[in-house]
Amino acid sequence: MSTDERETHGGPSRRHLLGWGGAGLVLGAGAATGTALALDGADPAAPSAAVPFHGAHQAGIATPVQDRLHFAAFDVTTTERAELVALLKEWTKAAARMTAGHTVGEGAFGADEAPPDDTGEAYGLSPARLTLTFGVGPSLFTRFGLEGRRPDALEELPAFPGDHLDTARGGGDLCVQACADDPQVAVHAIRNLARIGFGTVAIRWSQLGFGKTSSTTPGAETPRNLFGFKDGTNNIAGDEAAALDRHVWVPEKDGPAWLVGGSYLVARRIRMNIEVWDRTSLREQEDVFGRTKRTGAPAGKLAEHDPVAPRAMLPTAHVRLARPAAHGGHRILRRGYSFTDGTDGLGRMDAGLFFLAYQRDPRTGFIPVQRALARHDALNEYIQHVGSALFAIPPGVRDAHDWWGRALFTAPAKD
Numbered sequence: 001m002s003t004d005e006r007e008t009h010g011g012p013s014r015r016h017l018l019g020w021g022g023a024g025l026v027l028g029a030g031a032a033t034g035t036a037l038a039l040d041g042a043d044p045a046a047p048s049a050a051v052p053f054h055g056a057h058q059a060g061i062a063t064p065v066q067d068r069l070h071f072a073a074f075d076v077t078t079t080e081r082a083e084l085v086a087l088l089k090e091w092t093k094a095a096a097r098m099t100a101g102h103t104v105g106e107g108a109f110g111a112d113e114a115p116p117d118d119t120g121e122a123y124g125l126s127p128a129r130l131t132l133t134f135g136v137g138p139s140l141f142t143r144f145g146l147e148g149r150r151p152d153a154l155e156e157l158p159a160f161p162g163d164h165l166d167t168a169r170g171g172g173d174l175c176v177q178a179c180a181d182d183p184q185v186a187v188h189a190i191r192n193l194a195r196i197g198f199g200t201v202a203i204r205w206s207q208l209g210f211g212k213t214s215s216t217t218p219g220a221e222t223p224r225n226l227f228g229f230k231d232g233t234n235n236i237a238g239d240e241a242a243a244l245d246r247h248v249w250v251p252e253k254d255g256p257a258w259l260v261g262g263s264y265l266v267a268r269r270i271r272m273n274i275e276v277w278d279r280t281s282l283r284e285q286e287d288v289f290g291r292t293k294r295t296g297a298p299a300g301k302l303a304e305h306d307p308v309a310p311r312a313m314l315p316t317a318h319v320r321l322a323r324p325a326a327h328g329g330h331r332i333l334r335r336g337y338s339f340t341d342g343t344d345g346l347g348r349m350d351a352g353l354f355f356l357a358y359q360r361d362p363r364t365g366f367i368p369v370q371r372a373l374a375r376h377d378a379l380n381e382y383i384q385h386v387g388s389a390l391f392a393i394p395p396g397v398r399d400a401h402d403w404w405g406r407a408l409f410t411a412p413a414k415d
Contacts, residue, residue, distance in 0.1 A: 050127040053096045055396040056261055057249065060133035061333065061358050062238040064217045066179040069209030069337040070186040071267065071354065072194070073137070073172025073389060074201040081144040085409055087200045091134070091176075091193055092403040101127035104192050119195065121188050128182035132189055134404040135265055135391030140173040149411060151256050153264060153361050154392045160374040162384065169269055169387030172204045177265075177356070179335075183210070205387070207269060209337025209354045216333065222296060222304065225353055226272055226338050227382070229289050230296035233304055236333040247331040247365070248358050258407035261395030263358045266332075266366045269339075269387030272352035277382045288378045290317030316378040322369055332357040332365045352383065362390060 051059050078084055094104045105117025141150035156171075176193055180186040187208075194203055213225045214232030218239055225231040236243045245251070250259050277285070286292055286299070290313035296304035298319060300312030310320045324331050335358065340351035359365030374380070394405060 049129055050100055051129050051131050053099045053132075053397065054399055054402075056398075057396045058131075058133045058262070058393060059099070059396070060131035060177055060179050061248065061263060061335070061393070062216055062236075062244055063131050063179075064129075064238060065212045065215055065335055066129050066131070066186075067181045067210070067212060068179065068183040068186050069354065070178045070183075070190045070206065071209070071356075072176050072178075072190045072206040073204045073267075074174040074176070074194075074197065075204045076140065076143070076173040076201050078200045079143070081409075083200050084144060085405075087197055088405045088409075089403045090196050092397055094192060094196055095132040095134075095189075095404075096397070096400070098122075098189050098192065099127060099130045099132060104196070119188065119191055121191075122182075122185050125182060125185055128180040128185040130178065130180040130185050130189060132193075133177040133179075133265075133393060135175040135177075135393045136405065136408065137172045137174065137389065137391050139171060144409075146408070149256065149258070149408065151259055151392060153254075153363055154390065157266070157362070157388055157390050158367065160370050160385065162374050162380055163388070164384050164386055165388050166386050169205050169207075170389050172389055172391070174201065175265070175267070175389070175391045183208070207339060207354050207387075208341075209339050211338040213336040213338060213353060214334035216335070225336075226274065226340075226351055227277055227285070227289075229285075229291060229293055230304060231336070231353075232334045233291075233296055236331055243331065244333070247360055248333050250360055254361065256411065258411040259392055259394060263360065263393045264362050264365070265391045265393050266355070266357045266359070266362055267387070267389045267391070268355040268385055270353040270355055271350065271384045271386050273382045273384070274349045274351055280382075287314055288316075288318060288382070290314070290319035314378065316376050318373070318377050318379045321372050321377050326372070327368050328364070330359075330364045330368075332359045332369070358393070 051063055053059060076084055097104055103118040103123065108116045108118040108120030108123050110116045138150060138154050138156055140146060176190060178186040178189040180189070190206065212223050214235045215223060216235060216238040218237040222230040222233050236247060248263050250262050252260050282293060290299050291297060297306055298308045298313070299317070300309050301307070308319060308323050310323070313320050320326070335356040337354050337356070338351070339354050340349060342350055344350045357366055394408060397404060
């Protein structure tokens with residue numbers, strides 16, 4: 001009796017609820033881009049839909065942004081290359097099953113004498129458009145025979161003026177970004193990967209997020225951040241193939257070969273001084289951003305997507321400093337989330353933006369933009385960067401025989 005058949009005796013399994021049979025294999029084979037596809041013609045943005053795991057690019061980048069996030073950075077604790085490779089293969093199998101709506105391994109109800117393979121808290125829930133996106137940090141390349149395979153762009157981010165970084169909230173050898181429309185599904189995914197990795201990796205830091213602050217869906221309403229302003233206007237959309245190729249995916253000429261078709265991810269935990277902002281006049285708030293709060297229109301314009309007129313806003317306005325035209329036309333794809341983690345011990349909310357940005361090269365993407373913002377942005381009075389990390393995101397897992405990081409561990413070293 002199969003795992004799914006056994007579990008239906010105690011209640012409907014996730015696979016049974018969704019009518020899974022061979023459908024997962026068909027979806028995996030057809031997902032050339034790793035973006036959301038429908039089940040049986042269903043709306044790919046429906047909360048119950050599954051996002052194909054296999055494809056040329058990893059899902060969770062150009063995929064329509066889900067409502068919830070659980071992001072985790074891991075330190076590799078083993079010194080054995082073979083153990084790390086074995087873990088990455090197991091992680092890939094588990095990720096493919098969870099994103100398809102299945103339980104991990106033998107499921108949540110196995111033999112009485114052993115712990116179950118799956119922790120069980122997502123049993124009976126839909127896939128909720130779960131995506132799992134895997135990356136590697138600069139620190140991994142000092143071990144496991146990877147010396148010489150680190151791309152030049154994968155260096156620790158430089159220090160920026162005004163940063164107040166907590167080392168406990170930054171860095172990491174590996175990362176996994178779990179996005180879903182159900183927070184329990186996202187947390188379940190990271191929990192089970194951490195459980196599988198016990199003894200080989202350990203969570204270094206993690207972040208829960210809610211309320212997406214950017215959209216990759218064409219024509220969708222632009223979300224608002226915790227300051228109440230629309231965030232991510234003119235973000236790269238998931239169907240803008242030319243823009244993705246130009247600004248997000250690593251091309252062959254940039255290399256290295258193991259990263260072609262992948263991307264770079266900047267993760268920044270940005271604390272917002274909520275209490276100060278909430279006592280600031282509407283006029284000053286709009287001057288700080290360079291947009292109207294009601295509609296999101298740039299200063300001097302009427303509609304959100306009207307062209308930005310830099311001279312109509314203050315020289316220190318956030319939009320004026322961050323716009324692509326001020327940085328050679330380079331763009332980044334944003335997938336940030338709001339967060340609130342209780343208080344700071346002084347009666348103030350520990351809340352803000354968990355900034356996630358994908359790009360072809362951080363040296364022409366995030367870094368020059370952040371340098372300009374750190375020096376001149378009026379928004380700096382109300383925010384502080386407290387966590388930081390950079391990861392290389394390999395291309396997608398092609399099929400059931402592929403696994404996270406395979407090309408990296410089999411690629412030749414740089415000359």
